[in-house]
Amino acid sequence: MNKGLLMSHCVFPTPDILRTAKFYEQKLGFQAVHYLDTVEPHICLYRDATEIILTKSNGQAVVPNRKLYGYGYDVYFITENQTQLHQEFNDLNVKIIRPLINTDYNNKEFVIEDIDGRWLAFGIKTQKSL
Numbered sequence: 233m234n235k236g237l238l239m240s241h242c243v244f245p246t247p248d249i250l251r252t253a254k255f256y257e258q259k260l261g262f263q264a265v266h267y268l269d270t271v272e273p274h275i276c277l278y279r280d281a282t283e284i285i286l287t288k289s290n291g292q293a294v295v296p297n298r299k300l301y302g303y304g305y306d307v308y309f310i311t312e313n314q315t316q317l318h319q320e321f322n323d324l325n326v327k328i329i330r331p332l333i334n335t336d337y338n339n340k341e342f343v344i345e346d347i348d349g350r351w352l353a354f355g356i357k358t359q360k361s362l
Contacts, residue, residue, distance in 0.1 A: 245289035306350035
């Protein structure tokens with residue numbers, strides 16, 4: 233049986249690919265694998281079962297979704313232990329935009345800001361949606 237979609241990865245263009253990768257390694261616990269000598273230079277960031285791909289923005293600034301459209305996160309990670317992750321990021325002085333809460337759309341989540349101004353949400357459904 234065809235399973236269809238299996239997985240996705242975020243692709244984040246960034247003006248300083250090494251600086252952004254360093255932030256994700258030091259502050260968010262990702263491991264970086266550099267592919268900078270390829271036709272399309274990039275860095276893959278890995279943590280648990282997730283991957284983010286950093287690409288060069290050729291000098292263009294990052295414009296987060298909330299600035300482009302008035303609201304919205306730039307990525308949403310599904311995670312089961314938000315309390316531990318929230319504390320880990322807090323201990324590393326990561327900028328927490330929204331502390332751990334239960335939302336009006338039945339998610340338990342928190343939101344941080346990365347070095348490029350993107351908002352990253354970490355959460356999970358607390359109830360089944362109808």
